[in-house]
Amino acid sequence: MTGAGGVPALSQATDKIPTYVVGLDARLSGGIPRGHIVLVGGPPGSLKSSFVYRILFHEAKERAASGLYLSMEQSRASLVAQMTSLGMEPSQAKGVHVIDVRALRREIEEVREQPRWLLGLRRQLARYKEEMGCDLIALDSLDALYALAPFESPRNEIFQFFEELRDLNATTFLVSEMPRDATRFAHFGVEEFLSDTIIHLRLREVDVGMSTSVRRYIGVVKMRGVEHDLDYFPLLVEHGTFEIVSE
Secondary structure, X not given: OOOHHHOOOOOOOOOEEOOOEEOOHHHHOOOEEOOOEEEEEEOOOOOHHHHHHHHHHHHHHHHOOOEEEXXXXXXXXXXXXXXXXXXXXXXXXXXXXXXXXXXXXXHHHOOOOOOOHHHHHHHHHHHHHHHHOOOEEEEEOHHHHHHHOOOOOHHHHXXXXXXXXXXXXXXXXXXXXXXXXXXXXXXXXXHXXXXXXXXXXXXXXXXXXXXXXXXXXXXXXXXXXXXXXXXXXEEEEEOOEEEEOOO
């Protein structure tokens, strides 16, 4: 049986989560190790959100996994409409739960203390994990969270946040906004050391005749425990399929 993106869904090892990008998972011995904290960075338009949501969608559809997609910037209706346009109809993967920041804000502010977003988020994620048994969690984006969370000691607080994410025993995807020319994959820099996997989606201008075209590329910068190359591959997106060009 072959799943989305050409991934053999039933024969994949249970300790790996496919990226569902045709050609990429074979280069990663099946995908992302289960339980990793995955930092997904890239500029606007590089399809970070779509890439992450797509993993949760196909895991729910093909493996009956439960996923929580926490949108800190985009409304649930907007996100669902965007993903539906890419061929990911929510009714086909009912195991994906999308929660937007407005719902989360109400829940966090019920805590009768001065709102501390990072503290409140940790509590809510633990509750969601207990209630839904989430196998995969996505936070989109770190930058929006940081805008709401004043840090007294960023490195220490982010370290604690990552440790508590690990305690959830889920595979976690953290979306990070990057300017095109940035060399840092997240705002404070410490996130890339704490993450187990870093996937970089980037845009590159390519001259085509008399015009200039913007192309998407994907690269796996870091993946603990997996031998992989550090090449960036052109990423083609067509009719809901994600595929790399490797030759």
